[in-house]
Amino acid sequence: MSYTGLMVALVAALLLTGGPVFRTATIDVSPPELLPLGGYTSRGDSVMQAGGDPLLARAVVFEDGGERIALVSLDALTIPESLVSAVKMQIPEGVGLLLVATHTHSAPDSQMLNERMTFKVPGIAGFSRRWLDWYSQKIASCVNAALSSEARDASTLRLSSVSVSANRGRREGTVPIKTATFLLMNGTPLLTTYAAHATVFGDERKTTSGDWPSAVASQLGGIVLPGAIGDASPDSPSKDPMVNIGAIVEKMRAGLSASVPAPLFERHQGVSFVTVPIALGKPVPHPAFATEFGAPSPLDQVLVGRFAPTESTLTLVRIGSLVLVGVPGEPTSDIGRKVQALGANLGFPNTVVVSHANGWIGYVLEPEDYDRGGYEAALSFHGRETSQRVIVAAEAGLKKLAQPTLLTATR
Numbered sequence: 001m002s003y004t005g006l007m008v009a010l011v012a013a014l015l016l017t018g019g020p021v022f023r024t025a026t027i028d029v030s031p032p033e034l035l036p037l038g039g040y041t042s043r044g045d046s047v048m049q050a051g052g053d054p055l056l057a058r059a060v061v062f063e064d065g066g067e068r069i070a071l072v073s074l075d076a077l078t079i080p081e082s083l084v085s086a087v088k089m090q091i092p093e094g095v096g097l098l099l100v101a102t103h104t105h106s107a108p109d110s111q112m113l114n115e116r117m118t119f120k121v122p123g124i125a126g127f128s129r130r131w132l133d134w135y136s137q138k139i140a141s142c143v144n145a146a147l148s149s150e151a152r153d154a155s156t157l158r159l160s161s162v163s164v165s166a167n168r169g170r171r172e173g174t175v176p177i178k179t180a181t182f183l184l185m186n187g188t189p190l191l192t193t194y195a196a197h198a199t200v201f202g203d204e205r206k207t208t209s210g211d212w213p214s215a216v217a218s219q220l221g222g223i224v225l226p227g228a229i230g231d232a233s234p235d236s237p238s239k240d241p242m243v244n245i246g247a248i249v250e251k252m253r254a255g256l257s258a259s260v261p262a263p264l265f266e267r268h269q270g271v272s273f274v275t276v277p278i279a280l281g282k283p284v285p286h287p288a289f290a291t292e293f294g295a296p297s298p299l300d301q302v303l304v305g306r307f308a309p310t311e312s313t314l315t316l317v318r319i320g321s322l323v324l325v326g327v328p329g330e331p332t333s334d335i336g337r338k339v340q341a342l343g344a345n346l347g348f349p350n351t352v353v354v355s356h357a358n359g360w361i362g363y364v365l366e367p368e369d370y371d372r373g374g375y376e377a378a379l380s381f382h383g384r385e386t387s388q389r390v391i392v393a394a395e396a397g398l399k400k401l402a403q404p405t406l407l408t409a410t411r
Helices: 003-018 081-088 129-147 211-220 241-258 287-293 299-307 333-345 367-372 386-402
Strands: 021-028 056-064 067-074 095-101 158-163 167-169 179-185 188-194 223-226 232-234 271-278 312-319 322-326 350-354
Touching: 021 129, 056 129, 056 211, 056 223, 056 271, 067 129, 067 223, 067 271, 067 312, 081 095, 081 129, 095 129, 095 223, 095 312, 095 322, 158 241, 179 241, 188 211, 188 241, 211 223, 211 241, 271 386, 287 299, 312 386, 322 333, 322 386, 333 350, 333 386, 367 386
Parallel strands: 067 095, 188 223, 322 350
Antiparallel strands: 021 056, 056 067, 158 179, 167 232, 179 188, 271 312, 312 322
16 A cells, blocks of 8 residues: 555544544436426326436435444435435445435425325326335435545534525415525535425426535535425525526525534534434325315225335434434424424534435324315325324434434434
8 A cells, every 4th residue: 555545544534533523425226217206296197208307316425433324315305214224224234314305396296206106196206116226225325435535634624504584384374384404515515404395396398407515515525415395485486497596596695604613523423313203103194185186985995005104214313413203294383393392401402403304204283283274284194183293203313313212323
């Protein structure tokens, strides 16, 4: 080994034994064929048009004290549980995985990757083993590439949160969470979280796009994870989607410039990974399901019973003073605030809810939102108490993080 190679190896070894490190990787997950786009059933069963923007999987792996945690941002609509399982089988055992969809509505329909989607619903793609294998191999290769990439010192990372006016409520009276959280490396984002659907492009878009999250990631850096987006849309005042996406990027850039970063590992050292089961209960169709999807009872019961998962988990990741609470669905702003308050009460003031994480149980609504009905309620599959069950799981996970002796991660 050359002198230079020896010094690089020594530095890497010191990093691995001397404190937290991080590694990154990015891979193109644009499909080699034209597939149905997901998110808007109004597109019907038509496939996407050629061209469009690249779709990416972006990974950041944190390592400390034998703990390895992979955060993956995927340009996709949702994360089916079968995709999570398939990826885990192709990465090293013991690596904690937080696989998150950006929720772009201009990517192939991820229901193709859902093993339960074995029946036909107009405008929604059916399960394909071939594409589950293809996507899981791509995502796993991104994680594995990150695991083998150069280790960089994480002790100098900084954290900042700032209000950014780039979203709006989906319903009258909704007050979305406007806080953007940045994890920074030398002033450049390594991770950004923000609450807004990736729906700047509407159903008229027939080619691929990562929507605003991909633009923010490409132009500012790092990965972008969606926050509590169940009732939050992007601020899109212009009729030109590209103008709106550019405005969101500039608002994020301005927020970043105005933020006051603090050391990430100043008080809370290390990284931790915890999963907690959610007591979902039996899937039950909301009355609005029949109206939205033309499936009268008892067909609605059959479809929801086959489509909706019967079990799911909450995934929590602590990186220094930042705690990410990964919800396998689309929680509303009020639920996000309740989880943040739980975290603050347990000594984690920088608690952030991340949606579309390691699964998809549909919309997670407060009981009054569930009772009000509408599109979101139609896609809430486990009854009006689902939000409380998620909050109970979040509290249990946060308590585990607060008491290291209780950390019994299951992956």
